[in-house]
Amino acid sequence: MPQPSLEITGLAKAYGRPVVKDVSICLMPGEFYALLGPNGAGKTTILRMVAGLVAPDAGRIAICGHDTATDPMGAKAVTAWVSDEPMVYDRLTPREYLHFVAGLWRVPTELAARRATELLDWLALAPFADERCGGFSKGMLQKVALAGALVHDPRLIILDEPLTGLDAGSARQVKDVLAEKTRSGVTIIMTTHILEVAERMAGRIGVLSGGRLVAEGTLAELRARAGRTEQTLEDIFLELVAPQADGPSL
Numbered sequence: 001m002p003q004p005s006l007e008i009t010g011l012a013k014a015y016g017r018p019v020v021k022d023v024s025i026c027l028m029p030g031e032f033y034a035l036l037g038p039n040g041a042g043k044t045t046i047l048r049m050v051a052g053l054v055a056p057d058a059g060r061i062a063i064c065g066h067d068t069a070t071d072p073m074g075a076k077a078v079t080a081w082v083s084d085e086p087m088v089y090d091r092l093t094p095r096e097y098l099h100f101v102a103g104l105w106r107v108p109t110e111l112a113a114r115r116a117t118e119l120l121d122w123l124a125l126a127p128f129a130d131e132r133c134g135g136f137s138k139g140m141l142q143k144v145a146l147a148g149a150l151v152h153d154p155r156l157i158i159l160d161e162p163l164t165g166l167d168a169g170s171a172r173q174v175k176d177v178l179a180e181k182t183r184s185g186v187t188i189i190m191t192t193h194i195l196e197v198a199e200r201m202a203g204r205i206g207v208l209s210g211g212r213l214v215a216e217g218t219l220a221e222l223r224a225r226a227g228r229t230e231q232t233l234e235d236i237f238l239e240l241v242a243p244q245a246d247g248p249s250l
């Protein structure tokens with residue numbers, strides 16, 4: 001059996017009160033997984049723990065076999081993290097930024113330049129490749145940040161609300177790049193509030209409510225579980241996260 005790209009087991013985190021409770025998720029190479037849940041359900045906290053930005057209180061995370069607690073560098077080397085708040089240096093151009101990030105990852109210069117050109121093309125940033133990022137819109141900065149996250153050719157991409165603030169054209173470019181990545185065996189885990197995006201892009205969907213994973217599966221599996229095949233993802237989602245599904249914590 002191939003090695004999972006992401007294996008989360010019994011993950012827990014409290015900030016005064018528990019916000020992530022005994023969450024386990026296993027993703028294989030090439031999977032696209034969407035984490036859905038109401039505001040405050042714990043989605044970003046899980047992603048931040050996977051990215052190594054927050055330490056779990058309990059549980060284990062392994063990325064392509066690298067335990068994030070005992071081998072954080074090994075785990076980070078195969079991971080890309082793109083937050084919903086793009087951090088890009090204003091004074092650099094997209095090409096300079098990608099060169100800089102590739103240098104941090106020690107990607108050989110020629111390979112880095114080739115990947116940068118490809119990513120800038122894919123994300124329709126080529127015409128702006130040599131303009132300073134300082135004048136860019138938030139959507140353009142998000143695309144530059146995504147390109148930066150992909151320049152070291154990660155095996156796991158972690159995305160927090162990747163399409164927020166993108167216009168239809170940019171959202172399509174990002175979706176196409178992500179779909180292309182999964183075709184080449186890269187695994188993606190993302191949070192989204194846009195149910196249509198989860199429905200269209202993700203192979204599997206996990207629904208989080210009050211810090212717990214209350215359902216997981218393909219859309220067809222979630223429908224079958226809800227007992228009615230004609231239900232939309234929105235109907236299923238609202239049923240799953242309704243207060244009676246999770247007690248009074250919501």
Ligand SMILES: Nc1ncnc2c1ncn2[C@@H]1O[C@H](COP(=O)(O)OP(=O)(O)OP(=O)(O)O)[C@@H](O)[C@H]1O
Binds near residue numbers: 015040046
């Ligand atoms: N650094 C922190 N300190 C204290 N509480 C935190 C911290 N980070 C998150 N929380 C709390 O943990 C809970 C889960 O937050 P999280 O951001 O993971 O939810 P989310 O599902 O991503 O929500 P949203 O959809 O609104 O982004 C929230 O109640 C939040 O206030």
